[in-house]
Amino acid sequence: MVAEPGSGGLQRVRRESPTQQVRDQLLLAIESGDYPPGSQLPSERAMCETLGVSRVSLREAIAGLEALGLVTVHHGKGAYVRGPLPDRLSGPFQHYLQLHREEMLDLINVRGALDELAAELAALGRSEEDLRTLSLAHDAFCAEAGSSEVNLEKLALLDVEFHVAIGQASNNELLHKLLADLHDVMQQSRRVTLARSPRQPALSVTEHGAILDAIAAHDARRARLTAQKHLSGIRNWLAEPRSPAAKQR
Numbered sequence: 001m002v003a004e005p006g007s008g009g010l011q012r013v014r015r016e017s018p019t020q021q022v023r024d025q026l027l028l029a030i031e032s033g034d035y036p037p038g039s040q041l042p043s044e045r046a047m048c049e050t051l052g053v054s055r056v057s058l059r060e061a062i063a064g065l066e067a068l069g070l071v072t073v074h075h076g077k078g079a080y081v082r083g084p085l086p087d088r089l090s091g092p093f094q095h096y097l098q099l100h101r102e103e104m105l106d107l108i109n110v111r112g113a114l115d116e117l118a119a120e121l122a123a124l125g126r127s128e129e130d131l132r133t134l135s136l137a138h139d140a141f142c143a144e145a146g147s148s149e150v151n152l153e154k155l156a157l158l159d160v161e162f163h164v165a166i167g168q169a170s171n172n173e174l175l176h177k178l179l180a181d182l183h184d185v186m187q188q189s190r191r192v193t194l195a196r197s198p199r200q201p202a203l204s205v206t207e208h209g210a211i212l213d214a215i216a217a218h219d220a221r222r223a224r225l226t227a228q229k230h231l232s233g234i235r236n237w238l239a240e241p242r243s244p245a246a247k248q249r
Contacts, residue, residue: 018051018053018054018057019053019057019060019061019064020061022047022051022053022057022058022061023061023064023065025051026041026061026062026065027065027070028191030070030071030081035081036081037081037082038080038081039080039081040077040078040079040080040081041062041071041078041079041080041081043078044058044059044078062079065079066079070082103189104186104189104192104193104238105235105238105239107182107186107189108231108234108235108238109235110182111179111182111183111186111231112227112228112231112235114167114175114178114179114182115163115166115179115227115230115231116224116227116228117170117175117224118163118166118167118169118170118172118175118176118179118227119166119211119214119215119223119224119226119227120220120221120223120224120227121169121170121171121172121175121220122134122166122167122169122170122171122215122223123214123215123217123218123219123220123222123223124218124220125169125170125171126169126171126215126218127169130165130168130169131169131215131216133165133168133169134162134165134166134169134212134215135212137158137161137162137165138162138208138209138212140158140161141155141158141159141161141162141204141205141208142205142208144158144201145201145202145204145205146201146202146205150201152191152194152195153191155194155201156190156191156194159190159194159204160183160184160190162208163179163183164176164179164180164183166179166211166215166227167179167180169215193234193237193238196234196237203233204230207226207229207230208230210226210229210230211223211226211227211230214226
């Protein structure tokens with residue numbers, strides 16, 4: 001989905017559950033600064049046209065954000081973003097986790113099984129061209145993760161490119177397609193997991209490098225194990241029942 005110019009990063013909804021999708025898009029738009037604390041959200045008419053949803057779906061989504069304490073609705077005037085947001089995970093990202101923790105954990109578990117298989121198969125049958133593609137994807141992720149101001153949206157896209165490249169190197173078309181589709185579904189939640197700790201981008205760089213090294217060495221067992229380790233921390237973090245903000249390390 002592509003955001004329309006001047007839409008504040010919001011994208012037209014094309015799938016089921018429009019209320020949930022509108023709520024999720026607004027959560028991430030608020031976190032990213034598209035709508036900073038104190039700012040007013042676009043009018044109902046403008047958002048309905050941009051998102052392609054009914055006023056009922058939009059109002060339900062905004063009511064959900066108001067219940068979470070993220071916005072204040074002034075009848076006759078519009079919805080305003082509350083603030084300030086004290087840190088990266090205590091604002092919208094924390095609320096996103098509260099709403100989607102179980103769903104994210106299920107997706108991580110499925111993704112983990114597919115990522116491990118893809119890494120193992122890539123180590124067994126990757127070509128030199130596959131290795132170059134993986135190396136370029138890894139270098140791009142490293143460059144963004146090491147920048148002075150990490151752009152989480154861009155980093156999430158680069159993360160997807162790296163893992164999908166592993167799927168491509170597996171030489172299994174069905175596995176490649178499944179991974180591409182799954183990583184697309186996980187685009188929003190990926191930004192949350194990358195933001196779970198200030199050290200997470202650097203940690204991902206190290207773990208990506210370990211997976212790449214194993215694939216380059218044709219070490220299938222090590223490739224599977226490093227892929228497994230890569231997601232174990234995120235999986236454990238999501239399964240932890242305490243507040244996500246309390247688990248930052």
